[in-house]
Amino acid sequence: MKHNIYxxxxxxxxxxxxxxxxxxxxxxxxxxxxxxxxxxxxxxxxTLAVMTFPAIMEATNSPVxxxxxxxxxxxxxxxxxxxxxxxxxxxxVVFVLELFx
Amino acid sequence: MDKQKNKYxxxxxxxxxxxxxxxxxxxxxxxxxxxxNAGMTAWQAMLTxxxxxxxxxxxxxxxxxxxxxxxxxxxxxxxxxxxxxxxxSCSLSQKFSPETGLLHRMLVGYDVTDEIFGVAVSEPGKLNxxxxxxxxxxxxxxxxxxxxFGVIMGNxxxxxxxxxxxxxxxxxxxxIIIPPARKSKVIAALVTISMVSxxxxxxxxxxxxxxxxxxxxxxxxxxxxxxxxxFPVKEEYEHEA
Numbered sequence: 001m002k003h004n005i006y007x008x009x010x011x012x013x014x015x016x017x018x019x020x021x022x023x024x025x026x027x028x029x030x031x032x033x034x035x036x037x038x039x040x041x042x043x044x045x046x047t048l049a050v051m052t053f054p055a056i057m058e059a060t061n062s063p064v065x066x067x068x069x070x071x072x073x074x075x076x077x078x079x080x081x082x083x084x085x086x087x088x089x090x091x092x093v094v095f096v097l098e099l100f101x
Numbered sequence: 102m103d104k105q106k107n108k109y110x111x112x113x114x115x116x117x118x119x120x121x122x123x124x125x126x127x128x129x130x131x132x133x134x135x136x137x138n139a140g141m142t143a144w145q146a147m148l149t150x151x152x153x154x155x156x157x158x159x160x161x162x163x164x165x166x167x168x169x170x171x172x173x174x175x176x177x178x179x180x181x182x183x184x185x186x187x188x189x190s191c192s193l194s195q196k197f198s199p200e201t202g203l204l205h206r207m208l209v210g211y212d213v214t215d216e217i218f219g220v221a222v223s224e225p226g227k228l229n230x231x232x233x234x235x236x237x238x239x240x241x242x243x244x245x246x247x248x249x250f251g252v253i254m255g256n257x258x259x260x261x262x263x264x265x266x267x268x269x270x271x272x273x274x275x276x277i278i279i280p281p282a283r284k285s286k287v288i289a290a291l292v293t294i295s296m297v298s299x300x301x302x303x304x305x306x307x308x309x310x311x312x313x314x315x316x317x318x319x320x321x322x323x324x325x326x327x328x329x330x331x332f333p334v335k336e337e338y339e340h341e342a
Contacts, residue, residue, distance in 0.1 A: 003169060005145055011172050012162045013152035015179035016186070021210030023190035029199055038329035040192040044222045045281065045288050046325045047185060048274040049295035050317050051215060054303050059267040061260060069268045070275070077279030083220065087120035090272030095265035 065097040107231040114235015120273055121216045121236060122243035127266030129244045130258060132159055133251015139167035143252035150248040154212050154241065157313070158182040184318050189218045196221065196228035205230040212237045216270055223277045287332045295324055 031037055057066035069090040076086045129150060136146035141163070153159050161182040165175045190213055197206065209230050217236050221228055282289040302308050302316050311319075 008166050008175060009149050009152060011175045012179055015176055016153045016155050016158050016183050019183050020186045020190050020213040021207055023187060024194050024206040024210045027194035034333050035329050038334040039325050040195055041334050042325040042328045043188050043192045043321060045278050045291055046295045047321045048219055048278050049292040050299040050320045052271045052274045053296040054300045056271040061264040073272045073275035074279055077276045078283055083117055083273055083276040084120050086276035087269045087272035091265045091269045094268045098261050098264060
C-alpha cells in the first residue's frame with residue numbers, strides 16, 4: 001500500500017499537538033496536592049539535566065569539546081551569566097577547541 | 102489591560118528566543134538532511150517542521166516515512182517520541198494564571214519545545230503567554246527555514262560550524278538549571294543525580310537500546326517523583342522559582 005506523505009505529516013501534527021495542548025487546556029486550576037505540585041516543580045530541572053548529559057558530548061564532532069562546553073557552561077551559569085552569553089560562549093568553546101583537536 | 106506588560110514580555114521573548122533560533126537553525130538543518138534521505142521535498146519537510154516543532158518526534162517520523170510504515174506505526178512513534186511534552190505541558194499548566202484563556206493555551210501549546218519550555222518555566226512567578234509568543238516569533242522561522250535549507254543545501258555548512266552551533270541549546274539548558282541549583286541544595290543534587298543516571302542509562306546494555314525519549318521520561322518520572330516525596334516544596338519557595 002502506498003502512503004500519502006501529507007497524511008503522514010497530518011498524523012505527526014495531530015499527535016504532537018494533542019500531547020502538548022491537552023494538559024494546557026484541561027488542567028485549568030492550580031493543583032492543590034503538595035506531592036504533585038512538588039513533582040511538577042522538579043520536572044524541568046531533571047528533564048533538562050537528563051537531556052543535556054551525556055548528549056552534549058555526542059552533539060559535537062569531538063566528545064572532549066562537548067565536555068569542555070559543559071564545564072564552561074556550568075561555570076558561566078553558576079557565575080550568573082545571561083542565557084544568551086552561556087549559550088554563545090559554549091559554542092565558542094567548541095569552535096576554538098575543535099580547531100586544535 | 103496590561104498592554105504594556107504584554108509588550109514587555111513579547112520583546113523579552115524575542116531577545117531570549119534568539120539563541121533558540123540560532124540553535125534551531127543548526128539542528129533543523131541536519132533534520133532537513135534526514136528528510137531528504139527519506140525522499141521528502143524541501144516544501145514537505147518545511148511543512149512538517151511548521152506543523153510539529155519537534156526534533157526527536159520529526160526524526161522518528163521521518164524514519165517511519167523512509168521505511169513506508171503504517172499510519173498506526175506513525176501514531177505510536179509520535180506518542181513515544183513526544184511523550185515528554187506531556188510532562189512539560191502539565192508542568193507549564195501550573196505556570197499559567199487560572200484566568201488565562203483557551204486561545205492563549207492553544208497557541209502556547211503549539212510550540213512547547215524543550216527549549217521554549219525551559220526558558221518559560223525559568224521566568225519567576227506566573228507566565229505571560231506573550232513571553233512564549235516572542236520566543237515563537239523567532240524560533241519557528243529558525244526551525245522551519247533550517248529544515249528547508251537542510252533539504253536543498255545538504256552539507257554546505259562546514260561541519261565544524263554545525264558542531265559548534267549544536268552545543269548552543271545545551272548551553273541554554275545549563276543557564277536554566279544551574280542558577281537555581283546554586284540557591285537550592287536539593288536542585289543541585291537533583292541535577293547531579295540526573296546527569297549521572299542519564300550517563301549510566303546511555304551506557305548500560307539493554308537500557309541503552311531504549312530510545313532517548315523514553316529514557317528521558319523514565320528518569321524524569323523516577324527522579325522527580327522521589328524528590329517530590331522526599332523533599333516536598335515549601336509554598337513560599339515555590340513562588341520565587
